[in-house]
Amino acid sequence: MPQTKSVKRTTRTESSTYLNEAIAIWFRDMRSEFRTRYALNAILMFAVTTLIAVSFAIGSFRIDESERPFLYAVLLWIILTFSALSGLSRSFVKEEEAGTIDVLKLSARPQAVFLGKLLFNLSLLGALGVVIVPTFILLMAYQINFPVFFTTMIITGCLGLGAGTTIIAAMIARASGRGALFSVLSLPLLLPLMITCIKGCERAAIGYDSAGWPEVKIAVAYVIIMITMSLFLFSLVWEE
Amino acid sequence: MKEGLTFVMAVNLIIWCGIALYLFILDKRIKALETSMKEKE
Amino acid sequence: MVQKILLTIWMAVIIVAAFLYTEAAVGFPGQTSRILFFHVPQSWVATLSFLVSMAASVVYLAKRKLKADHVAQSAAELGFLFCILATVTGSIFAKATWGSFWNWDPRETSIVILLTIYGAYFALRSAISDPDRCRVLAAVYSILAFVTVPFLVFVVPRITASLHPENTMNPANPGMDPRTLTVFLGSLFAYTALYLWMLRLRIRILNLESLKVRDLFRGRGGGNPKTENEQPRMKGGRAQ
Numbered sequence: 001m002p003q004t005k006s007v008k009r010t011t012r013t014e015s016s017t018y019l020n021e022a023i024a025i026w027f028r029d030m031r032s033e034f035r036t037r038y039a040l041n042a043i044l045m046f047a048v049t050t051l052i053a054v055s056f057a058i059g060s061f062r063i064d065e066s067e068r069p070f071l072y073a074v075l076l077w078i079i080l081t082f083s084a085l086s087g088l089s090r091s092f093v094k095e096e097e098a099g100t101i102d103v104l105k106l107s108a109r110p111q112a113v114f115l116g117k118l119l120f121n122l123s124l125l126g127a128l129g130v131v132i133v134p135t136f137i138l139l140m141a142y143q144i145n146f147p148v149f150f151t152t153m154i155i156t157g158c159l160g161l162g163a164g165t166t167i168i169a170a171m172i173a174r175a176s177g178r179g180a181l182f183s184v185l186s187l188p189l190l191l192p193l194m195i196t197c198i199k200g201c202e203r204a205a206i207g208y209d210s211a212g213w214p215e216v217k218i219a220v221a222y223v224i225i226m227i228t229m230s231l232f233l234f235s236l237v238w239e240e
Numbered sequence: 241m242k243e244g245l246t247f248v249m250a251v252n253l254i255i256w257c258g259i260a261l262y263l264f265i266l267d268k269r270i271k272a273l274e275t276s277m278k279e280k281e
Numbered sequence: 282m283v284q285k286i287l288l289t290i291w292m293a294v295i296i297v298a299a300f301l302y303t304e305a306a307v308g309f310p311g312q313t314s315r316i317l318f319f320h321v322p323q324s325w326v327a328t329l330s331f332l333v334s335m336a337a338s339v340v341y342l343a344k345r346k347l348k349a350d351h352v353a354q355s356a357a358e359l360g361f362l363f364c365i366l367a368t369v370t371g372s373i374f375a376k377a378t379w380g381s382f383w384n385w386d387p388r389e390t391s392i393v394i395l396l397t398i399y400g401a402y403f404a405l406r407s408a409i410s411d412p413d414r415c416r417v418l419a420a421v422y423s424i425l426a427f428v429t430v431p432f433l434v435f436v437v438p439r440i441t442a443s444l445h446p447e448n449t450m451n452p453a454n455p456g457m458d459p460r461t462l463t464v465f466l467g468s469l470f471a472y473t474a475l476y477l478w479m480l481r482l483r484i485r486i487l488n489l490e491s492l493k494v495r496d497l498f499r500g501r502g503g504g505n506p507k508t509e510n511e512q513p514r515m516k517g518g519r520a521q
Contacts, residue, residue: 167425171418175408184404188397189425192432218436222429229428233421236342240414245312249300253293260289263478267285270485277492 018115021108025116029091030123038094039124043087047132050079055139069205072142073198076133077157081194083128084161089182091117091166092173101173110235118166118227125158145207149216153204156219157197163226164189170237193222285478292471298464306461313377316370318465322472324367324392330360330476331395334402335427338420347491348484350416353423354406355483359476361399368392391433398426 033039054075063071095101104113133154136142144150165186172181200215299318306314334356341349371389376382383389405422409415 167421171405171421172408175405176410177408181404181408185401185422188394188401189429191394191397192429192436196432196436218432222432225428226425229425233424236417237421245300249296252296252300256292256296257289260292263482264285266482270482270489273489274485277489280496 018109018112021112022115022119025104025108025113026119026123029116029120032094033120033124039087039090040127042090043083043124043128044131046086047079047083047128048135050082051132051136051139054079058140068143070198070202072136072140073201073205075140076136076142076201077194077198079132079136080128080158081161081190083132084125084165085183085186086179087124088121088162088165089169089172089178091120092169093178096173105238110238111231113238114166114170114230114234117169118162118230121162121166121169122159125162129154129158142205144205146204149213150201150204152213152216153197153200153219156216156223157193157200159223160193160197160219160226161190163223163230164193167230167234167237170234189226193219196222284474288471288474288478291467292475295464295468295471299468303460303464304458306458309378311377313374316374316377318468320367320370320374321465322469323363323370324388325469326472326476327360327364327367327392327395329473330356330363330480331398331427331430333480334360335423338423341416341420342424348488350420351484351487351491352480353420355480355487357399357402357423358483359480361396361403363476364392364396364399368396394433402426 058071058075095104108116137144165182168182168185168189172178172185175181196215196218200213200219203215295318299315303315303318305312306317334353337349337352337356340346341353368389371392372382375384375389402419402422406415406419409418
């Protein structure tokens, strides 16, 4: 197994960098996703359905004004996290199902594959965030006092969701019971992130004196650590 | 209070003795298997 | 062997001392503080075991020694066991002290997240059929999960403390009373020694099982001394 790394690839020019390969994979995934919209539909359908259910159920009860910031933050992040868990494994599972795994292994270096898939997942999450978060705020009449903090929290939180789950998606691509296994494995890793984001969104809504945005810093640290560790460990997961 | 404590303590001791006994028996069995494996080498 | 007998006696002494030799701590209702002689060492062992499992996983990924994987798996199993014990004893303590079985204060949250990590680890192990891949993926997951632990340690107390200030557990003060302190440290030592004993037993079992499998492949019989033929076999299966 270690031999694969020391073999010099003489057939490829040295001009393709990790980033080039990653972006190529990303664009290819975007294109194929645009044709079928499978993952996007899964994620958005889940999110919209949950949002409708939540809004309907809560809207008829009078939630106390003081409870709202926290409760709404929790609900929002539950919707985002579970929508992510329902759709993000597609990035690797579809390769497995289509039988294109071997070609992918040949055409790009492991780290580049990881980065490309990460960018793809982040794009899905970006679409999710753009659609769901404003809708949530409007539907639930979520009062946010620090919108910049809130937006930053959402963005870094979504980055974290992608960073924590992409390598897990690669791990379960060939396992039995993929969907459930993906959620089971991702949740313990995502819990610290979720807790931070919920707290951060609550603070942004209430407007605690949140000088320094501590939760955003924690979320950013999470993103950096998860991506770094994933880059280190990905080749072990990817190669056989 | 003291009588209740002695009771709980006694239950704990019995449970612990059971666990320790089980571990000793397990240890003996493993050792037997290990020596029989070694002999075959 | 002698050490194991000594350990048995030592633990019995600790049990007696925990109930009869020490006085119940003042701040807690009734005799409930006594559970801390057992609860804290259990959660300490659960965390220690996680560390051992992660370290063994690193060794396995670096050197691919089968025994390292056995250590990782055994440590995960034992860690799971002690984690359950810690959660249950902690929950009993919470019920007696604060009236409800579960309060989500920082320590409780951390131990539950550790529980989910262990559970996910075993779900992963049982879902992958190829043994080599199973070991590699489990090792990768162990490392990833460990990396999220600092976030738990630093993030959760800050966040949950501000939400529920009155519920922060404070069992870290058994140093009040010299007797309590001695018994506590003695219990810590006893539990660690017990853990190491159980760990070694489990590792030996796994090692034996893999030897048995290896022998089966080499055609030297199943290893059961009772059922095996006593005819001398040619050492044909073994590479000289």
